[in-house]
Amino acid sequence: MGIEIGASWLEIRDDEGKLIRREHFPSKKTAYEKGYSAISESLxxxxxxxxxxxxxxxxxxxxxxxxxxxxxxxxxxxxxxxxxxxxxxxxxxxxxxxxxxxxxQNLMDYLPAEYQQRVKEVLMEAKNKVEKIMRQAQKENLIEASTTLRRIGNRIENANNKDxxxxxxxxxxxxxxxxxxxxxxxxxxxxxxxxxxxxxxxxxxxxxxxxxxxxxxxxxxxxxxxxxxxxxxxxxxxxxxxxxxxxGYEGEYQPRVIDHLTDGRTVNWVTKESTVTDLGYKRNYS
Structure with a gap:
């Protein structure tokens, strides 16, 4: 996982490594900047x-x-x-x-069955109330308002669906x-x-x-x-x-969440016993 670099020429050599010719060509100029290295060969x-x-x-x-x-x-x-x-x-x-x-995601999938039913009841009640307001707008010939209220009611009805x-x-x-x-x-x-x-x-x-x-x-x-x-x-x-x-890499790498260089961690170094400080966070930010 390296840094992209450019080249200004291509060298063609024989089987003994002697230079035959050098082809120069336009190349994208890429600024090199030393950054984070996930795997450092020396470490x-x-x-x-x-x-x-x-x-x-x-x-x-x-x-x-x-x-x-x-x-x-x-x-x-x-x-x-x-x-x-x-x-x-x-x-x-x-x-x-x-x-x-x-x-x-289907938001209902994240709720216990009891909570799913309660949410459905609340949404249905809210939808019915909006529909009542919509019918009043229709009686008063407020076409734009009634159309908008219908859309709001549909959104309420589907609020528990995919997100x-x-x-x-x-x-x-x-x-x-x-x-x-x-x-x-x-x-x-x-x-x-x-x-x-x-x-x-x-x-x-x-x-x-x-x-x-x-x-x-x-x-x-x-x-x-x-x-x-x-x-x-x-x-x-x-x-x-x-x-x-x-x-399938089973070697070591340098976690970016660790500020100082270590002798490496495996990809499974984070466990359920790990803490937020292990992951580089403070206990609180203010």
Missing amino acids: HNGLGHLLSVASNSLEFNQTYFRVLISHLIDLLPYSRHFENTMTVLTRAIEGLSEKHGFGS GDFGLKVIELLRFYKLPDSEIMEKHYSEINGGSRNWASFLSQIRNAPIHTGYFEMENGTYESGEIIKTQDHLHDILIRIALKTL
């Missing part, structure tokens, strides 16, 4: 193993996997802005979600790849801020900000830069582990 000694498993992997030549690798390469520089980083992470995660059928929530996509991917990160993070979020928000909803929030607003609002305290950075590093690390697991 992890895993590149040979990675090349071997990749060459034998049925997934390596699949379009979805090549696009995933392309996104991971885009995430390597440290100088990328918060908003650009989140956009790339979003594309990578949503692409994987579509591949595995997690592009949308494309980004946070839930992350949760589904973690379950699919048997990674315990969501359990760790949801427990953490239930303990801070009085449990007023959960990890999945926060992920959806930071996904939507750069796409719909264009930036993260930090001056008014809506977001905290440290939390954004660590969350993005965490999502990046999850994608790295997914890529390596997909290839």
Whole structure:
């Protein structure tokens, strides 16, 4: 998982290595920047193993996997802005979600049977009340208002159906790849801020900000830069582990969530006993 570079010429040599000729040609100028390295040969000694498993992997030549690798390469520089980083992470995660059928979720599937029935009753009651208002608008010949109210009623009726929530996509991917990160993070979020928000909803929030607003609002305290950075590093690390697991890599790599260099971790280093501090977070952000 390297950095793209350019070349200004092509050398053609004979079987003894002697230069025959050099062909010069226009080339895209690519600025090189040293960034994050998932596998450093000097530390992890895993590149040979990675090349071997990749060459034998049925997934390596699949379009979805090549696009995933392309996104991971885009995430390597440290100088990328918060908003650009989140956009790339979003594309990578949503692409994987579509591949595995997690592009949308039936919200009722996340509720116990008793809660499903209660929600259905509430939605039906709300729909009936909106329809009553709609009929009143029809009697008063308010065509535009009655049409709008009909659409609102239909949305209420279908509010428990499929949704494309980004946070839930992350949760589904973690379950699919048997990674315990969501359990760790949801427990953490239930303990801070009085449990007023959960990890999945926060992920959806930071996904939507750069796409719909264009930036993260930090001056008014809506977001905290440290939390954004660590969350993005965490999502990046999850994608790295997914890529390596997909290839069957069993060696070591450098988790991006760990600031200092280590002697390497395996792709299954995160367990149910891990804590948010293990994943690079502070206990709280303010």
